[in-house]
Amino acid sequence: MSADVSTVADARQPPATGLTYEEFLAWCDEDTWAEWVDGAVQMVSPASKRHAELATFLIRVLGGWAEAWDLGVVLGAPFQMRLPEPLKRGREPDILFIRTAHLDRLRTTYLDGPADLVVEIVSPESIGRDRGEKFVEYEQAGVEEYWLIDPDRAQAEFYQLGPDGRYRLVFGGDRGEYRSRVLSDLRLTVEQLWQDPLPKVASVLKDLGLGVG
DSSP, rough: OOHHHHHHHHHHHHHOOOOOOHHHHOOOOOOEEEETTEEEEEEEEOHHHHHHHHHHHHHHHHHHHHTTTTTEEESSSOOOEEEOOOOEEEEEEEEEEGGGGGGGHHEEEEEEOOOEEEEEOOOTTHHHIIIHHHHHHHHHHHHHHEEETTTTEEEEEOOOTTTTSOOOEEEEEEEEEETTTTTTEEEEEEGGGSSSSSHHHHHHHHTTSSSSO
């Protein structure tokens, strides 16, 4: 019994560097939180309860809006996003939105190309990557909107690509209303993100005019 457990544990250790993306996908299963960076595996820490609740809330709100207006698909982690060359990156954002026009990028286990909108919920472990490496990578890859939600600081930042291909901060703070360009004028009330417990999704969608009771 102990030998079997040891074998399983060894099998889940990150493999050596130099992996192709296909080799990484073959190693990584749906229970493994990891990203592919320059041919190496970069493990990602499991989410906290607050992080998971906020991600679920946003997925349901964004997904409800996207479904109501037939805009595309909203997906949550763990689901890979392979960024285009020359970036050798397979990232695992907290939330992805893919427009209907870009659904041909979807594969069984990953998105082959940039999402139209990416949401990262910042944690103490991820803050450097989310504000540094990923910010630059998503900008370079052409992710049109990038949301950074930091529940610990009660701070939200919403970036949109400008005509020059650079991110511009179009809204930031702990309260107010943000209107998404990619999600067809979805209105997000920022202070709702810090409520404990979070608002009922049905109530939020009803306030958005979707007629959900």
